[in-house]
Amino acid sequence: DAGVIQSPRHEVTEMGQEVTLRCKPISGHDYLFWYRQTMMRGLELLIYFNNNVPIDDSGMPEDRFSAKMPNASFSTLKIQPSEPRDSAVYFCASGVQETQYFGPGTRLLVL
């Protein structure tokens, strides 16, 4: 099993551009989580899905952020328009019940 797969691994973009982060969870896992990690705020849960349905999006910073999970093997996190304060490492994690396994992360830099 390849584990959780995320792409791209690194993204550099300019303020105002749209950014799309992608995640492929571990096969058979029914939970998918999106986190953001910064030095100042630590690990923050943005949104999570159960069986492809969004369960809790209370961590999504604002309307510029959106997430979808069209099927059990794919999810996207979109930022439009991006801002410099969105610079962070974005992790996707998948799991069965409470146990979560993290992907390698996408390091996003918004200039």
Next chain:
Amino acid sequence: GENVEQHPSTLSVQEGDSAVIKCTYSDSASNYFPWYKQELGKRPQLIIDIRSNVGEKKDQRIAVTLNKTAKHFSLHITETQPEDSAVYFCAASNSWGKLQFGAGTQVVVTP
């Protein structure tokens, strides 16, 4: 919601000594307590977890203890080695699968 506090924020130990990290949680409904290790530039990796029906769990040089009455749990690393140097995160979850992470402990093992 759940609030998890983690201490200390940094911990420096001599190789071969023990390290202890402590966490407290606020939600008495929490029943799952994982610990993650994150090396610099890498993903958080699950190293051990404990559920509320167990008071202690060991895996080689690491152990976790849980005191449900006091609402605190601890990670113990014995015979520390340089490769134990990393940031360690505790977390707590109720049955809904949503993890609340502590702020992290930077552990430095000096030879």
